[in-house]
Amino acid sequence: MATLEIRDLHVTVEADNATKEILKGVDLTVKQGETHAIMGPNGSGKSTLAYSLAGHPKYTITSGTVLLDGEDVLAMSVDERARAGLFLAMQYPVEVPGVSVSNFLRTSATAVRGEAPKLRTWVKEVKGAMERLHMDASFAERNVNEGFSGGEKKRHEILQLELLKPKVAILDETDSGLDVDALRIVSEGVNRVRESGEVGTLLITHYTRILRYIKPDHVHVFAGGRIVESGGPELADKLENEGYEAYVKGGPVSGANSKEGAA
Amino acid sequence: MAEAQKNPVPVGSTTAGQIAVAAESTVATRMSAPPSFDVADFPVPHGREEEWRFTPLERLRGLHDGTAVANGTGVKITVEAPEGVLVETVGRDDARLGKAGVPVDRVAAQAYSAFETASVVTVPKETVLTEPVRIAVHGEGGVAFGHQVIELGAFAEAVVVLDHTGDAVFAANVDFVVGDGAKLTVVSVQDWDEKAVHAGQHNARIGRDAHFKSVVVTFGGDLVRLYPRVEYAATGGEAELYGLYFTDQGQHQEHRLFVDHNTPHCKSNVAYKGALQGDDAHAVWIGDVLIEAKAEGTDTYEMNRNLVLTDGARVDSVPNLEIETGEIVGAGHASATGRFDDEQLFYLMARGIPEHEARRLVVRGFFAELVQQIGVQDIEERLIARIEEELEASVA
Ligand SMILES: Nc1ncnc2c1ncn2[C@@H]1O[C@H](COP(=O)(O)OP(=O)(O)O)[C@@H](O)[C@H]1O
Ligand SMILES: [Mg+2]
Numbered sequence: 001m002a003t004l005e006i007r008d009l010h011v012t013v014e015a016d017n018a019t020k021e022i023l024k025g026v027d028l029t030v031k032q033g034e035t036h037a038i039m040g041p042n043g044s045g046k047s048t049l050a051y052s053l054a055g056h057p058k059y060t061i062t063s064g065t066v067l068l069d070g071e072d073v074l075a076m077s078v079d080e081r082a083r084a085g086l087f088l089a090m091q092y093p094v095e096v097p098g099v100s101v102s103n104f105l106r107t108s109a110t111a112v113r114g115e116a117p118k119l120r121t122w123v124k125e126v127k128g129a130m131e132r133l134h135m136d137a138s139f140a141e142r143n144v145n146e147g148f149s150g151g152e153k154k155r156h157e158i159l160q161l162e163l164l165k166p167k168v169a170i171l172d173e174t175d176s177g178l179d180v181d182a183l184r185i186v187s188e189g190v191n192r193v194r195e196s197g198e199v200g201t202l203l204i205t206h207y208t209r210i211l212r213y214i215k216p217d218h219v220h221v222f223a224g225g226r227i228v229e230s231g232g233p234e235l236a237d238k239l240e241n242e243g244y245e246a247y248v249k250g251g252p253v254s255g256a257n258s259k260e261g262a263a
Numbered sequence: 264m265a266e267a268q269k270n271p272v273p274v275g276s277t278t279a280g281q282i283a284v285a286a287e288s289t290v291a292t293r294m295s296a297p298p299s300f301d302v303a304d305f306p307v308p309h310g311r312e313e314e315w316r317f318t319p320l321e322r323l324r325g326l327h328d329g330t331a332v333a334n335g336t337g338v339k340i341t342v343e344a345p346e347g348v349l350v351e352t353v354g355r356d357d358a359r360l361g362k363a364g365v366p367v368d369r370v371a372a373q374a375y376s377a378f379e380t381a382s383v384v385t386v387p388k389e390t391v392l393t394e395p396v397r398i399a400v401h402g403e404g405g406v407a408f409g410h411q412v413i414e415l416g417a418f419a420e421a422v423v424v425l426d427h428t429g430d431a432v433f434a435a436n437v438d439f440v441v442g443d444g445a446k447l448t449v450v451s452v453q454d455w456d457e458k459a460v461h462a463g464q465h466n467a468r469i470g471r472d473a474h475f476k477s478v479v480v481t482f483g484g485d486l487v488r489l490y491p492r493v494e495y496a497a498t499g500g501e502a503e504l505y506g507l508y509f510t511d512q513g514q515h516q517e518h519r520l521f522v523d524h525n526t527p528h529c530k531s532n533v534a535y536k537g538a539l540q541g542d543d544a545h546a547v548w549i550g551d552v553l554i555e556a557k558a559e560g561t562d563t564y565e566m567n568r569n570l571v572l573t574d575g576a577r578v579d580s581v582p583n584l585e586i587e588t589g590e591i592v593g594a595g596h597a598s599a600t601g602r603f604d605d606e607q608l609f610y611l612m613a614r615g616i617p618e619h620e621a622r623r624l625v626v627r628g629f630f631a632e633l634v635q636q637i638g639v640q641d642i643e644e645r646l647i648a649r650i651e652e653e654l655e656a657s658v659a
Contacts, residue, residue: 082613
């Protein structure tokens, strides 16, 4: 059974000629089939955690370990991590001009699966996944994320999640910027992948809204670069009512139940 | 109108641009001598002139100062044309030479003053070709001066491939005379061996409601310096000038465009893209567009983008749009030079794609829209293969 183990993870970034510690000792274990929600205010380091796990070069791991099924993730390159079964749905997916979605999907599926998918079944597979996410077929001919609306970008991320079938999926604010319809469609996509029971999900969010669609087994409050409280789904209800104030020193922070536009 | 630059500009790159509203054309006055067919009308350049300041004169192998002399082993020219096309080799006094434009610098004038025979390719009026005309210019190791004329009669349609390979020190002028309502696509491929030197001026004169498309593809050579130029013989003409270059270690590739909107209601669209890698790779792009006072209803846009793959490469990109009348449909320019985008690389690698393949995807993607403009399948395939080779070489 696949397990992602994060132990005492410390991460810094270089900003304005200074080294700034963002993650200050993150401990978390995500097992296959489980869904963990990580909730925290803006700037608490949630994306830093996601990027660090995926291997983004801007983030420096100063101490700690990350193991996937006992393998040292931190020793792997970005592409090796993906092929080992880690998937990051990004908060801000990147535009890649001149590279079509269909070419991109096939190239990445080939890399992750270790062989090129058979053309006929592949075309069906992509078409089916796109239909379930209410994506028009013309989408495949567009360039990756170029000119996509916020909602289209997030659907495209979840499309990749469905096609690449990772062991551990990290979803960084996949809910942000989505209207209710899009949120439901995207959540259904995530739930289809979860239903397989084969993926561990790390659902990073600022708001409790998405938890109405994707039910977590565990909820963690993230503040100041570490997990400050862990519990079951009831912890999300508490955040819904009380916000993050209790976890953040020095002034009010927009709460988990605040309106998205206010963030 | 210059676009904001997305990526940090690498050290040693310059992107300057201006939109001037001038009473007197600065595009013309910036040249050190007026256009002329006679090399004697141009002083030998010393390197500080506006039109020479980016060019390493010592690498022109004497094309600029009269010391390069044709030696009969310069280039071999082969013309392959479908039925209905007239292909001739003519002497210097043929009346059809030099009708599309006049040499603007000393090297072009040198070529015009020194060539012995010219190739004239005529596509008669209303002849629509389904296969390209192919003009192969193969360098045989020596010095040569050339002149070529491609003339399309009214409503003719043709694709012409000018394919430069081998090794030579070569200077040439090429005239494109596009008849009324005609459509000409020219693909000029500079796929020289690594020591070659090539300086050329491409003059297009576009007839009434005619369409001219030029795709300039520069890969090889030690030094390549081209002047694609366009003027309009009558209203309704349309020019599309596209270019791709891949500038490697030590190479100097210079493209100096000039679109002279000298006639009302004409269009032009310029898009050049280059990738650079290796020490002392140097690309120069000059985009001069002049909208003369009489050219009401002009619609023009020019763009240059450069992708710098490694340190040590240098780009000079200078769009220059000069507007003498406000009565136009549109005019704009953009220039951007950026490093390889690490965020794109990260995104692709985060989907399991190995780094070298991710780089290939991004570079191919960068050039894709221009490769599609070629429309000649074997050239498109060769180009893609060459891009892959260049990238392989950089990984190795
Ligand atoms: N690449 C980076 N360069 C500089 N600072 C960064 C970078 N990434 C994150 N930070 C800083 O780290 C802190 C946490 O950011 P982030 O991880 O994006 O938080 P969250 O996703 O919880 O909103 C912020 O103060 C942010 O400014
Ligand atoms: Mg974030």
